[in-house]
Amino acid sequence: AQSVTQLGSHVSVSEGALVLLRCNYSSSVPPYLFWYVQYPNQGLQLLLKYTTGATLVKGINGFEAEFKKSETSFHLTKPSAHMSDAAEYFCAVSTPSGGSYIPTFGRGTSLIVHP
């Protein structure tokens, strides 16, 4: 079984400030980890993913995440928030099952960016 916990349903930052969105996962086997972003009334867009190899993963729009196995975490960061980053962010964990990968999503964190 796999699960994802996103700490904080809402995160509020000022424009230009550091963005930190937290994600912890549970998995019985080495996982694949993902961050997706969802803008209002839209589908999910892949920000970045960790499969194997380097534990620091860089994604689109200046976001990055670090896989920490010992902490079972995959926190998302961005050095400087922009107004356009305001959106819902979802962390997901995926492991092989029945010949395919089905991601399990967290409940999401709404990022609010103040001018």
Next chain:
Amino acid sequence: DAGVTQSPTHLIKTRGQQVTLRCSPKSGHDTVSWYQQALGQGPQFIFQYYEEEERQRGNFPDRFSGHQFPNYSSELNVNALLLGDSALYLCASSWDRGSETQYFGPGTRLLVL
């Protein structure tokens, strides 16, 4: 390169009715998954289709059924609609050989009155 497309974008139905949602996968993808996203929640897996067969299913009742066509497009059917079926329905596609990453469509927002 066209991404995942879904139709319709919005739909209003009444309780007890039936609905069909449609999805065309990203070019080169052969696997389609469907998700239900209730307001304020993360997407919940409904089922996945590969080679025109349901390969995996989440914890959803039999009222939810699907189909995949030879061109890899897919339909999601929901019978006997309940108020609680109101949600954003997302389709995601992937390539079976590299299936750890799914690409999502814009979704169909269903409102059941």
